[in-house]
Amino acid sequence: MKTTVKMIGLCAAVLTLGMAAPAFAETTLRIGTVLAPNDPMGQGLEKFKAEVEEATNGEVVVQVFHNSQLGDTTEMIDQARAGANVGTVTDVARLSSFVPSLAIMSAPFLFDTYEQADKFALSEEYLEWGDQLKEESGLVMLASNWYQGPRHVLTQKPISTPADLNGVRMRTIGAPIWIETIRAMGAEPTPIAWGEVYSALQMGNIDAAEAQPTAITGAKLFEVIKHVTKTGHIQLVTALVVSASAWDEISEENQKIVRDLAVENGRHASQLTIDLGEKSLADVEAAGVTVSDVDLAPFKEAVSGVYGLLDLEEEAAIVNKVLGR
Template structure:
């Protein structure tokens, strides 16, 4: 009886083993499509990073994951795309901490003004276990998978129709910014009135006088030619914008584990690549915009930083900010 049981057990284990191999082989034969949605243009260094991401993913999966890039908001706005992702769509959206921070407040601090002093400090924070805890919370609670958060898009500066040299110059101006609380409160603290508009509508809104200015990083400003309708660019660097490729857990969980790991690894590699491209291109972008009529000015950022303190108080980020400062001191 005992021998018979052993034989049955052995056969069962063998069947499960063979079945596992078969299922794994089937999953490896299946192909997947991933559409990457972004509002930036093809000239942007972030877009070039996604070209590198596409190349790496398709090569390492032997084409089993096909990546298609959709710039300039072709697929729709981030909020709309995030809704589709939550339902299981095979879309990756290039987004930021402002939007994700609506669901996980800790992530929102990444867009708070003057959070770190250098790009290197922010890179350490974004790749730390502290930040990864926030991203894991987003996955568990909302079903969004952050593939990497090391895609540097640049410092945010003001683009206005009149020159700005101090926060008081912003008073009474309607400045376009995304609708998430951290964006809105930052612009309000610095003295202007925030106006939420889709990025694709900013040029026309400036042209028609609906808004008096906007705030953006150099690649986006250059790509959308905003300086044609608002020629003053003031280098406040009030927000350091970092982007992240985000997919839905429902779609992500369909992938074999090795493909999931490839997405994580290639997203981080491409993020580092895009970051370096951006840093190497800043002087050239400023030269191009100046040649086309933009007036770019440096300012004393101290009064802007002093006003920005109100954002941390307003959004309840004072304690979390202290944790981040302690973390960076130890690095």
């Protein structure tokens, strides 16, 4: 009788343990973006999701939220820092408040090609700054090679020199490198959430904006502006970041898989950006907006002091060294 009772108890314990301990610990990464699903970044995130889940055998699940479903980029970063399971694709300049050197990725007229930005984003020097980011902010940078394209000036009047931007209220990203670049170009920097840009232009709360070609079409800004001037003043190189608390739940083996796929899909999304950029500008022009080239020399001269103003001259020298120029 005692033996039977013991056997029953043992079987019950085994069953209980079996129910309590799954074969693997599943971790979900929730990643949001302010951009539309058909934007190259959105497409890249969906591909990243599928490949991560397959490569980790479902041990890491990625949920993607488009069109500011989780908030504006700054709000998502704040949520992640507070410990929420949230990640996003962000311009690196927003992260410079934690690691000032990171602002160099958004410096004006720094990179001539995506290949240069990709090379620097994987350099030892840059990755060291990425390691500091986790310590200083509670954010983990998975990859910094998600290219969104050249930022151009969107206005209601023709622009040919920085003087034409005098007094123009231009929406930009609320990080010092962006604000000082737009100010140096002659405009009045006005940071507001990306999701509010269309209505702000429509209602006249701002006079202008600056954005990459695919974002102009994705947000339908061609409906509320008259001119696109191809300044390309900043090459928008962005980073995929996640909450450190969610990241630390992932095994080292799976962390390597996720990082490698973040870099690989960053390149995929970036190539989409490059491929779709000219088409986007053609679509904008077809909608009745004037798309113009411009002499960049006056704009480059106007922003040349931004590096010294924000104490980024040493970082610029590091970029030039890595790129061999």
